[in-house]
Amino acid sequence: MTVDPPSVSAVVIQPTFDDLGRPLLDTTFCVVDLETTGGSPAKGSKITEVGAVKIRGGEVLGEFQTLVNPDESIPAFITVLTGITDQMVIDAPRIDEVLPSFLEFAHGCVLVAHNAPFDTGFLRHAAGELGISWPRFEVLDTAVLARRALLRDEVPNVKLATLAAKFSEVTPDHRALTDARATVDVLHALFERLGSLGVTTFEEVRDFTAAVSPAQRAKRHLADHLPDAPGVYLFRRSDGEVLYVGTSRSLRRRVRSYFTRAETRSRMGEMIALAERVDPVVCATALEAQVRELRLIDEHRPPYNRRSKFPDRQSWIKLTSEPWPRLSIVTRVLDDGADYIGPFRRAAAESAVAALHESFRVRQCTTRFGKVPRRSPCALAELGRCLSPCDGSVDAERYGDEVQRLRDALHGDPAAHVVRHVEDKMTQLAAAERFEDAGAWRDRLAAFLRGSRRSQRLRSLTEQPQLVAAAPHEDGWEIHVVRHGRLAAAGILRRGTATWPWVESLVASAETVTPSHGPCPSGLVEETEAILRWLEQPGVRLIEGSWASPRWSTARHLDRYEVDRSMLAV
Template sequence: MISGAQRATSRWESQRSFDELGRPLRDITFCVVDLETTGGSAEGGAMITEIGAVKVRGGEVLGEFQTLVNPRTEIPAFIAVLTGITNGMVADAPPIESALPAFLEFAAGTVLVAHNAPFDVGFLKHFAEQQGRAWPRFEVLDTAKLARRVITRDDAPNCKLSSLAKAFGSPVTPNHRALEDARATVHVLHGMMERLGGLGVHTLEELQTFSSRVTAAQRRKRHLAEALPHAPGVYLFRDERARVLYVGTSRDLRSRVRSYFTASETRSRMGEMVGIASRVDGIECATALEAEVRELRLIAEHKPRYNRRSRFPEKVHFIKLTREPWPRLSLVRRVLDDDADYLGPFSSKKTAEKCLAALHDTFPVRQCSDKLPKAPARKSPCVLAEMDRCLSPCDGSVDDATYAAVVRQLRDSLLRRPDEVVEAINARMAALAADERFEEAGIHRDRLAAFVRAAARTQRLSALTRCPEVVAARREPDPTGRAGRWEVHVVRYGRLAAAGVIPPGADARAYVTTLRLSAETVSPAPGPTPAATAEETEKVLRWLESPGIRLVDVDGEWTCPVAGATRHLAVHDAVGQSRLSLVPFADRRGLSTVHQPTR
């Protein structure tokens, strides 16, 4: 028999077990929030221009909140095109000092939800701290992070809000306005909750920690990682015929490979890959950078079916400014040693075409592919010439000196100073935005972004690939956080030629000399093309530009133009990090704060 005390204990244990299942999703009040801002970083000076939020519980909308916010600064034309929010619209809007308290009151006692939550919540916390306001201890749910665990490529091409809204049949189309985007996020949240409900996810705790299930067969393969070292390097999953299935890199080979056989690996395609794998090979590397570079080279060599990126580095495009009596721009697949000027490489032909259009919008050089002699035969002008978009040397409309002056400006924009392109397209965007022709302005925005990124990339790559050798070192901390040993890398014409770590007590100068003597021999490539892939050289550049780097020796001149394209990247990168696609701005909202409880 069970005594009363035992029965009470049993009931208490049963009740506790039930409670430990978590808080049912149907009882949770969520506040789905979205912001529009003037840039990508609050710490960098970007300001909030709009807050939109929807409060929901059990599938029912409890209330909505929306307000424009006066940023007390000019909204860049680039951002105005993206959001449709102009300086005039926010002139009479409340400042963040008034808007933030109102939002916090609306959201009190809820679980905050946002698509790419670190962005939105980061802005809100920044301004709360700036105002000396205590930040409420919100629990936060990120629908973008959750989608990456739930959504497959068969469901949606990516985890942008616009793609997810379409995948889940949301009646609201995201349009870069805060309230509409928050409404769309509500539908995405409910869609994912409904899908996961069929997998037994019914509580907030289960939703926050959900990951794809790991089969017993996967767990039984944990022994494949046992022979790998706790060291940086590259690992290769192979099938029973020794074909490479997947290549990855890690600072700790054994720990990383073991994670593929546990619940921490959430990608369904990786579960499929692990099911096929019969062995894992590890290549220990001296440094993390060497491991990253080896990974790229092995992926390009083996083209593993389960690697999605970096498999085809040879599939690139360049924009070429030809060397001929009447130069022109053309799209080419490779760089020749022909003294022409090149911009690139572009991994996407579509991006290269946008960049080409930006240049043609600014400089009226000929676009025909004919080879024109110094004194071309007179032809009738083409359509572009009649539209004043081509100087038309073929019909004698321009002399060679005038045409050459335009080409010099074009070459200067490609190689040194892009201001003429930036100013011309910004002016065109501003005029179109003023007329509320946002879709047309968006086309020019995309073209300008493609050009700025390509010019900055070309200038940075070319600066390094011109150098026969760069030797650099950085002291890496040991696992306890104390200063550790010195990592040394030898880079030749943009390619990593050698990597090593100076042993304790060794003569540093002698070690570096030996490393340089044993380094790979590298020959320069023509034009801006690095002696490696562009992706490898960019990884090397990021390391060289990281804090704590000591340049041991530089053979050549490693310099970038002061007025180059890199200084224009900030605003374009801020928009590029947006999680949405640009859509028409059909919903033009007023300036007043909206707080509408649903009846």
């Protein structure tokens, strides 16, 4: 689908910074350490010293250090450990002065600490006691990071003193600023270690520190060959079976996250255990990636994609083409001269048919009649809900008029017949205080309106032999060729490239698409709807062809009948 026209240099897709994450070199960190009177702020322990170092790109931007008067005597064993005495803090500022100054120093930074829950726990507790809103700091724990990045034979434990002896010239001494400086060196050393593993952004570091099983992390190499480009990825077993299909704007970063981030979904953990390789499909645009994902799921039916479990469970409402037409619910659209709307979920299709049968007196029996049927009338005919062609009560012309009104409601504006008729019934039921029954008819009408709107939207695109549309892209324009509702080609027109030769080359190499029948697209319904959503985005321009979303018909009635989508989504 992606095309590189021969007259144009290859298109290079540069993901945005949001897609790639925040590079570690451009992220500002505030490494903090505290000294306290004890181990728990909840049990009354207080802060006695705050030390912090602000760094970015390996350079120190500033330091913060102050003793803190805890307003209580420092225990003797703490003095022995830290060297901080009551005399040293008697003239020091209290926490209500220190904390605002520290928060200003750390503003906009990622907080880093060794055994971070201890330090951040004291700071958050102090903020709560002072009525200060705690900022939503992102926090990185060097102890956890070291535990994930280092092997047992490298360091016996991840205590700060142990790590500093290996990675720093600073010796921790239980004073806040000294320990913070040692933590800075440890952090830089760990970043260098992760860099050799391809971890270069803060988001990747954060994922790396998540709880991941050794077996899961051992498969991280499966992402090494993937590009930082948008596209689709396929997890496969050793025999080539596709286990899972996904899409991302950065294939390598997304796939790597499966092996460096805790996966809470048990089925995905099971999938990762089975996977032996990951195949990429690089795409030019996000729409192409979305479409390819849908097609690959439909082709392979991967067991770990929820959308592939029941891919064929969609229904269409059909107005048959026979001497005495009727409504039926089918799973396929054929080239048989019949009228179709949909697709629906099965329950929604049944509700929609009930609304139509309430509005039009077409037969509901499944018997095949000749041109002059002769049978006994059914109960519906006796109740006046069917024109009763079975016993000759109606001629073909009058029955044909009823069918034509039904056909008009299916393909045009249903207000004159379906909406008005069902609303009258709802009003009668409500007047009789039969509110549940009125609500049931509201739901049936909504099911029909949703399916009718979906059908009209699909038809608006499937009837177009070719559309060429463009949308702004950071490198120029993304161009898509759409034929009969199917994406036939996609590419990026770079700035400075001659437009028409490039577009003509893209169109000439686009996939040939054979039209389908009725509203059913030449491909997956979900693909056509993804294209429709893209076409409706602000800034999209048509280069060739014409298309308009049919908002003038069914859609204008839906606002009054918005109900639980889980029951009536179609």
